[in-house]
Amino acid sequence: MRREVFAVLALLALSCAVPAQPLRDLAAARGIRVGAAVAPGYFSEQPYADTLAREFNQAQPENAMKFGLIHPARDTYNWTDADAIAAFAAAHGQALRGHTLVWHNQVPAWLANGGFDSTRMAAILQDHIRTVVGRYAGRVYAWDVVNEAFNNDGTLRGTLWYDTPGIGLSGTGYIEQALRWTRDADPGAKLFYNDYSAEGSNTKSDAIYAMARDFKARGVPLDGIGLQMHFTTSTPSLASMEANIRRLTDLGLEVQITELDVRLPVDASGVASAANLAAQAKIYGDVTALCLKFPLCTAIQTWGFTDRHSWIPSSFAGYGAGLEFDASYQPKPAYDAMAASFKTAPPVIAAGALTNAASYAADAVSPGEIAVLFGATWGPASLQLAPVSGLRLLFDGTPATLIYARVGQASVVVPFSVAGRSSTQLQYEYNGVASNAVAVPLRAAVPGIFTLDSSGHGPGAVLDSAYRVISRDNPARRGDVLQVFATGGGALAADSKLAAPVSATIGGVDCPVQYAGAAPGLIAGAVQVNLAVPAGVPSGEQPLSIAVGGAASQPGVTVVVQ
Numbered sequence: 193m194r195r196e197v198f199a200v201l202a203l204l205a206l207s208c209a210v211p212a213q214p215l216r217d218l219a220a221a222r223g224i225r226v227g228a229a230v231a232p233g234y235f236s237e238q239p240y241a242d243t244l245a246r247e248f249n250q251a252q253p254e255n256a257m258k259f260g261l262i263h264p265a266r267d268t269y270n271w272t273d274a275d276a277i278a279a280f281a282a283a284h285g286q287a288l289r290g291h292t293l294v295w296h297n298q299v300p301a302w303l304a305n306g307g308f309d310s311t312r313m314a315a316i317l318q319d320h321i322r323t324v325v326g327r328y329a330g331r332v333y334a335w336d337v338v339n340e341a342f343n344n345d346g347t348l349r350g351t352l353w354y355d356t357p358g359i360g361l362s363g364t365g366y367i368e369q370a371l372r373w374t375r376d377a378d379p380g381a382k383l384f385y386n387d388y389s390a391e392g393s394n395t396k397s398d399a400i401y402a403m404a405r406d407f408k409a410r411g412v413p414l415d416g417i418g419l420q421m422h423f424t425t426s427t428p429s430l431a432s433m434e435a436n437i438r439r440l441t442d443l444g445l446e447v448q449i450t451e452l453d454v455r456l457p458v459d460a461s462g463v464a465s466a467a468n469l470a471a472q473a474k475i476y477g478d479v480t481a482l483c484l485k486f487p488l489c490t491a492i493q494t495w496g497f498t499d500r501h502s503w504i505p506s507s508f509a510g511y512g513a514g515l516e517f518d519a520s521y522q523p524k525p526a527y528d529a530m531a532a533s534f535k536t537a538p539p540v541i542a543a544g545a546l547t548n549a550a551s552y553a554a555d556a557v558s559p560g561e562i563a564v565l566f567g568a569t570w571g572p573a574s575l576q577l578a579p580v581s582g583l584r585l586l587f588d589g590t591p592a593t594l595i596y597a598r599v600g601q602a603s604v605v606v607p608f609s610v611a612g613r614s615s616t617q618l619q620y621e622y623n624g625v626a627s628n629a630v631a632v633p634l635r636a637a638v639p640g641i642f643t644l645d646s647s648g649h650g651p652g653a654v655l656d657s658a659y660r661v662i663s664r665d666n667p668a669r670r671g672d673v674l675q676v677f678a679t680g681g682g683a684l685a686a687d688s689k690l691a692a693p694v695s696a697t698i699g700g701v702d703c704p705v706q707y708a709g710a711a712p713g714l715i716a717g718a719v720q721v722n723l724a725v726p727a728g729v730p731s732g733e734q735p736l737s738i739a740v741g742g743a744a745s746q747p748g749v750t751v752v753v754q
C-alpha cells in the first residue's frame with residue numbers, strides 16, 4: 193500500500209513540476225525562431241525578464257540599435273543598451289536580430305541637420321555599418337539592413353539616405369550598397385529588407401518583390417524579407433499573404449514575421465473587449481500557421497510581448513492590448529492560438545527536397561536509396577537516431593525505414609518496394625499529422641558516392657583492402673582492391689548484389705568491378721563497390737566514378753592514387 197501511495201505522489205509531483213511547453217520549445221520543433229522586440233530598461237522587472245527568457249528563442253532591440261540611439265554624436269557610439277540585449281540573449285540561448293541600419297526615422301540631429309553632401313553621407317553610412325555590424329559580428333545572426341524604404345504606391349520613399357541628399361545612388365542602388373557594406377562587415381549575417389503594409393499582395397509588396405528578384409538575379413547579398421505585420425483586426429487576407437510569401441520564398445529568400453502586433457480599441461484602463469481578444473487570437477493563430485506552411489519562413493517575432501510595455505498606446509490613440517501577454521504577464525488567447533498552431537499545423541514538404549544522401553542529387557530517387565529530406569516544418573528539435581518517436585515518411589503509403597531525423601532534416605531508405613514505378617508520392621507525418629504529398633520521380637538507379645566530408649564533392653568514402661581510408665597519406669595502390677561506399681544502386685538480386693550491371697573508372701580508366709551490392713554490416717540501401725586499381729590509372733587526385741545500369745555517380749568525387 194505504502195508503495196502505491198508513493199508512486200501516486202511522485203506522479204503528482206511530476207505533473208505539477210512540468211509546465212506547459214513554452215513557445216520557444218514549440219517553435220524549436222518547427223525549426224523556426226519565436227522572438228520579441230525588447231528594451232533593456234525592463235530587464236530589471238523580474239516578470240519581464242522571466243517571461244522573455246522562458247518563452248522566446250530570439251530577441252531584437254526595439255530601439256537600441258537604431259542610428260540615433262547607438263550613434264548619438266558624430267564620433268560617439270553608445271553600446272550600453274545594445275550590449276545589454278546581446279548579453280541577455282546570449283545568457284538565455286536566444287538568437288539576436290539586429291534592427292536597423294538604414295531607416296529614415298530615429299536618426300540623430302547631428303546627421304539630420306548636418307548639411308552633409310552625398311559623398312559625406314555615403315562615407316558616414318559605410319562607417320556606421322562597418323562599426324555597428326562589425327561589433328556584433330558573430331552575435332547578430334540577421335540584420336534588418338534597410339527598413340521601410342518604399343511608399344505604399346511602390347515608389348521609393350524620399351529619405352536622407354535616398355535623395356535628401358542620399359548617398360549618391362539612384363533607385364534601389366542605395367539599398368544594394370547598404371546590403372553590400374553589411375555583407376562586407378559580417379559575411380556570416382543574414383541580410384533582410386524589412387517593411388510594413390507589404391504583407392499581402394499589393395502595389396508596395398509588388399515593388400519589394402521586383403527589387404528582391406532583381407537583387408537575386410544580380411547576386412546582390414539579400415537573404416530575406418521581413419514582414420512587419422503591425423495589424424488591426426482587419427488584416428490582409430490570408431490568401432493574399434500566402435501568395436506574397438510564396439513568391440518571395442520561390443526566389444529562395446527567407447521570410448520572417450518581424451513586428452507582429454494586433455492593436456485593439458481599449459477603454460481608459462487599457463482593456464479590450466472579449467470579442468476583439470478572440471479576433472486577435474485568430475489572427476495570431478492564422479499568422480503562425482501561415483508561416484509554418486513555408487520551410488523558408490524562419491521566424492515569428494512580436495513587437496514586444498506584454499501589453500504592459502508596447503509602442504501601441506503612445507502611437508495609436510485609443511488602441512492597445514496588441515500582444516500575446518497581458519499587462520500582468522498572463523498569456524492571452526493570442527498566446528494560446530500561437531501555441532495551438534505550433535502544435536497542430538500540418539508539416540509541409542517541398543518538391544525537390546528529397547535528395548540522395550551521398551550526392552544530394554534532387555531530381556529523382558531509386559529503390560533502396562538512402563535519401564535525406566530537407567525542410568520539413570515539424571520534427572524533433574534535436575537530432576535523434578531511429579526510432580524517432582511520432583515520425584513517419586511514407587512512400588505511396590508505405591512507411592520507410594528511418595535512419596535519423598531532426599526538424600528540417602530526415603534520413604530514410606526509399607522502400608525497395610517502389611521498384612518499377614515512374615514516381616512515388618512522398619508524405620511526411622509527425623505526431624499523427626500528415627503533410628502534403630509530393631510526387632518524387634523514380635529511376636532504376638541514382639548512384640551517389642559518399643564523400644569523406646559529407647559534402648557530396650571531393651575525396652570519396654573509399655577504403656583499401658586493409659580497411660584503411662584512402663587519403664593523401666594512404667593513396668590507392670595499383671593492384672589493390674578498393675571498397676567504394678555509395679547508395680542509389682537500385683534493386684538487389686537474390687544474392688544481395690545490385691541487379692543492374694556496374695562499371696567504375698578512376699581517372700577515366702576502367703576498373704574491374706569485383707563486387708557491387710549490399711554493404712555487409714551496414715543498413716540496407718548502403719552499397720559497396722569493390723574495384724581493382726589497374727596498372728594504367730594515373731597518379732594523384734583522380735576523378736572516381738561508378739555507373740549502375742548506365743546511370744553515373746555525381747561528378748567531382750575523387751580518389752588519390754599513389
Ligand code: XIL
Pocket residue numbers: 254255339420451503
Ligand atoms: C518603434 C518603437 O516601438 C518605438 O518605441 C519608437 O518610439 C518608434 O519606433 N516599424 C519599425 C520599428 O520598424 O522600428 C518601430 O519601432 C515600429 C514600426
